[in-house]
Amino acid sequence: MISKKMEELGKKSSVIREIFEYGKKRKAELGEDKVFDFSLGNPSIPAPQKFTETLRSLIDNSCPTALHGYTSAPGDMGVREAIAADISSRFGASASATDIYMTCGAAASLTITLHALINEGDEVVLLAPFFPEYRVFCEKAGARVKVVYCREPDFLPGREQLAAAITEKTKAIIINSPNNPTGVIIPTEKMLEIAEVLKNKAKEYGTDIYIIADEPYRELSYEMEVPYIPNLYDNTVVCYSYSKSLSLPGERIGYIFVSPKAAAASDLFAAVCGAGRSLGFVCAPSLMQYAVRECIGLTADVEEYRQNRDLLYSALCDMGFSAIHPDGAFYLFLKAPNGNAEDFCEKAKKYELLLVPGDSFGGEGYVRISYCVSREQIEHSLPAFRKLAKDCMGEK
Amino acid sequence: MISKKMEELGKKSSVIREIFEYGKKRKAELGEDKVFDFSLGNPSIPAPQKFTETLRSLIDNSCPTALHGYTSAPGDMGVREAIAADISSRFGASASATDIYMTCGAAASLTITLHALINEGDEVVLLAPFFPEYRVFCEKAGARVKVVYCREPDFLPGREQLAAAITEKTKAIIINSPNNPTGVIIPTEKMLEIAEVLKNKAKEYGTDIYIIADEPYRELSYEMEVPYIPNLYDNTVVCYSYSKSLSLPGERIGYIFVSPKAAAASDLFAAVCGAGRSLGFVCAPSLMQYAVRECIGLTADVEEYRQNRDLLYSALCDMGFSAIHPDGAFYLFLKAPNGNAEDFCEKAKKYELLLVPGDSFGGEGYVRISYCVSREQIEHSLPAFRKLAKDCMGEK
Numbered sequence: 001m002i003s004k005k006m007e008e009l010g011k012k013s014s015v016i017r018e019i020f021e022y023g024k025k026r027k028a029e030l031g032e033d034k035v036f037d038f039s040l041g042n043p044s045i046p047a048p049q050k051f052t053e054t055l056r057s058l059i060d061n062s063c064p065t066a067l068h069g070y071t072s073a074p075g076d077m078g079v080r081e082a083i084a085a086d087i088s089s090r091f092g093a094s095a096s097a098t099d100i101y102m103t104c105g106a107a108a109s110l111t112i113t114l115h116a117l118i119n120e121g122d123e124v125v126l127l128a129p130f131f132p133e134y135r136v137f138c139e140k141a142g143a144r145v146k147v148v149y150c151r152e153p154d155f156l157p158g159r160e161q162l163a164a165a166i167t168e169k170t171k172a173i174i175i176n177s178p179n180n181p182t183g184v185i186i187p188t189e190k191m192l193e194i195a196e197v198l199k200n201k202a203k204e205y206g207t208d209i210y211i212i213a214d215e216p217y218r219e220l221s222y223e224m225e226v227p228y229i230p231n232l233y234d235n236t237v238v239c240y241s242y243s244k245s246l247s248l249p250g251e252r253i254g255y256i257f258v259s260p261k262a263a264a265a266s267d268l269f270a271a272v273c274g275a276g277r278s279l280g281f282v283c284a285p286s287l288m289q290y291a292v293r294e295c296i297g298l299t300a301d302v303e304e305y306r307q308n309r310d311l312l313y314s315a316l317c318d319m320g321f322s323a324i325h326p327d328g329a330f331y332l333f334l335k336a337p338n339g340n341a342e343d344f345c346e347k348a349k350k351y352e353l354l355l356v357p358g359d360s361f362g363g364e365g366y367v368r369i370s371y372c373v374s375r376e377q378i379e380h381s382l383p384a385f386r387k388l389a390k391d392c393m394g395e396k
Numbered sequence: 397m398i399s400k401k402m403e404e405l406g407k408k409s410s411v412i413r414e415i416f417e418y419g420k421k422r423k424a425e426l427g428e429d430k431v432f433d434f435s436l437g438n439p440s441i442p443a444p445q446k447f448t449e450t451l452r453s454l455i456d457n458s459c460p461t462a463l464h465g466y467t468s469a470p471g472d473m474g475v476r477e478a479i480a481a482d483i484s485s486r487f488g489a490s491a492s493a494t495d496i497y498m499t500c501g502a503a504a505s506l507t508i509t510l511h512a513l514i515n516e517g518d519e520v521v522l523l524a525p526f527f528p529e530y531r532v533f534c535e536k537a538g539a540r541v542k543v544v545y546c547r548e549p550d551f552l553p554g555r556e557q558l559a560a561a562i563t564e565k566t567k568a569i570i571i572n573s574p575n576n577p578t579g580v581i582i583p584t585e586k587m588l589e590i591a592e593v594l595k596n597k598a599k600e601y602g603t604d605i606y607i608i609a610d611e612p613y614r615e616l617s618y619e620m621e622v623p624y625i626p627n628l629y630d631n632t633v634v635c636y637s638y639s640k641s642l643s644l645p646g647e648r649i650g651y652i653f654v655s656p657k658a659a660a661a662s663d664l665f666a667a668v669c670g671a672g673r674s675l676g677f678v679c680a681p682s683l684m685q686y687a688v689r690e691c692i693g694l695t696a697d698v699e700e701y702r703q704n705r706d707l708l709y710s711a712l713c714d715m716g717f718s719a720i721h722p723d724g725a726f727y728l729f730l731k732a733p734n735g736n737a738e739d740f741c742e743k744a745k746k747y748e749l750l751l752v753p754g755d756s757f758g759g760e761g762y763v764r765i766s767y768c769v770s771r772e773q774i775e776h777s778l779p780a781f782r783k784l785a786k787d788c789m790g791e792k
Contacts, residue, residue, distance in 0.1 A: 250682025
């Protein structure tokens with residue numbers, strides 16, 4: 001018998017993927033421009049021109065055996081130095097190259113960190129709504145998941161609920177700000193409150209509790225500053241990816257930053273190296289390591305997403321819908337008018353609007369709309385949204 | 397407490413890496429050309445010109461959001477189709493795109509396959525000498541390792557020893573041919589014998605036993621044909637990587653092929669998808685997926701390695717050393733004249749020859765010499781080898 005757990009996981013197709021496949025079918029039937037697919041978080045803005053030029057220049061000017069050769073297991077030292085210097089200068093956090101482990105994307109950053117931290121039976125706190133794969137990653141690492149539900153009006157975790165979820169077995173909490181699927185950014189005061197709760201609980205139990213800061217959307221913030229968690233809480237591991245900031249989701253390049261202020265930081269960094277090694281994640285893709293080094297501090301043209309957000313948010317509110325105002329990322333979390341997200345998504349399909357029910361994110365009663373799409377798609381979809389509004393809520 | 401197991405693994409530096417670091421230090425002291433580093437398996441032949449041209453053309457002619465966007469989780473369908481077609485036409489094995497899972501390199505192929513197959517407490521048979529990370533990967537997947545030692549004269553597994561190692565808990569055996577560190581290719585007759593032993597044992601215990609064929613060196617064969625294991629044994633999963641065949645070790649691109657003839661093949665493929673998902677390995681690096689599609693069937697200039705092998709093997713034999721004649725890969729497994737590999741490697745250091753003791757591969761009494769180096773390095777090292785021979789064995 002093979003691993004039944006893995007088999008089931010492989011067979012259980014993701015809700016998002018199912019909707020995406022349905023969309024492809026409908027587009028083939030009706031035409032590309034007749035179907036409004038808001039299901040995927042695939043960046044619609046191209047990578048910056050400089051990134052493309054950097055790739056060309058690396059290919060033209062490097063010796064292929066060096067360019068495509070093994071880097072050291074935690075990544076090329078020059079790349080790690082450049083990233084550490086950027087963290088230090090941008091955030092004032094003191095980072096060294098030896099705190100940085102280059103990874104093959106955000107998922108890798110998270111699984112490596114979890115396997116480094118978790119002993120069988122430890123607990124990880126997740127703030128719902130959350131990216132559904134968090135649960136899969138935690139459980140594979142041997143952790144039990146405890147969920148704290150964040151709800152209206154601000155979708156931020158309550159102090160009491162958070163405190164109640166923490167036990168002596170709590171090893172970590174995953175914080176994703178800006179958040180997928182709500183677009184919410186946790187402000188500094190709330191982060192300080194979370195930090196205080198964790199510190200008090202760790203003291204009470206005589207344990208160390210780590211924040212795993214999952215930050216693929218850090219650069220996608222429209223007005224608010226995203227607080228840098230290592231500056232507010234010592235026991236922090238940052239999981240970063242260039243997927244969204246440089247519009248490179250397919251290239252799988254990111255890093256782990258173990259804050260040198262974390263408890264047992266150097267042991268933890270060693271554990272990150274050990275977890276990377278045993279999971280098969282050493283030496284992140286070399287060409288991409290060298291390319292992102294040249295593009296540090298650069299981001300894709302985020303203004304496009306902001307304009308998408310403004311257009312979609314105000315139009316939907318005008319129609320009578322209610323949604324969380326997203327401060328970052330490229331998702332809009334919309335309330336299903338009758339409170340049933342699955343029903344609402346089915347109804348939306350009648351108008352060729354493909355939305356994702358929030359249930360699989362632990363956000364029941366809401367739907368996720370990915371606005372990392374072309375401006376035209378949003379503009380052309382508005383009449384369909386209007387019909388949907390009328391269908392659900394009657395004439396306004 | 398963080399994961400002590402992962403911490404220890406991260407702190408235990410690999411013997412090969414230690415020698416490599418020592419070499420860097422010595423080169424800084426004495427000059428690049430005075431130190432003969434034979435420790436690493438980093439290809440010395442550049443990637444084929446066509447590969448570089450393909451990268452350029454993809455970058456110049458593709459839309460960046462498509463080129464660097466998410467592929468589907470098991471890989472781009474067109475890439476998988478091209479690989480399946482190549483397997484079918486080259487080996488006559490019937491492969492479909494839906495049997496192929498694109499991975500982030502050889503290590504990923506192995507860990508995903510192991511996590512898909514293994515239930516806690518299952519056993520995996522390894523044929524020593526073997527790549528030391530096999531043990532790390534197996535144990536992380538929850539498997540117990542059973543070792544079958546292959547020894548002189550041919551370094552192939554004996555029928556009786558193999559049969560004795562298989563129990564009702566045996567889930568898989570890893571076969572690595574051409575072999576790292578010996579360069580041995582398992583011939584068809586021996587593969588058929590192995591297949592027969594596995595089939596008989598599986599029948600005896602009423603189990604399924606899988607061969608995991610780790611094939612990064614498949615294309616590095618100098619005279620012999622490397623039998624295609626799925627044609628000789630149904631329950632086979634091939635773990636492939638382009639690291640050596642296209643000289644791209646840093647790029648981490650490969651695939652898993654689940655033979656459609658394997659027991660519960662479609663469940664197993666689902667388990668591969670589930671393992672990939674839960675370990676954080678979906679959607680292998682996109683640019684590299686598209687690039688290898690255009691280079692299928694192409695290999696780096698292997699003739700260079702063959703000439704290195706011939707030069708080194710005959711020179712060392714002339715000096716009185718005894719070594720296994722390598723039919724493939726780019727390693728020479730040399731017998732330590734006094735039987736103690738560690739002593740021999742220390743002695744070699746006196747002549748600035750950096751070799752790797754075979755002990756960590758389960759090949760005690762031998763040393764590994766990586767001949768994926770420049771011709772000049774081999775030529776210039778011969779006087780040093782001669783002195784070493786005299787030191788160890790006296791005048792010839």
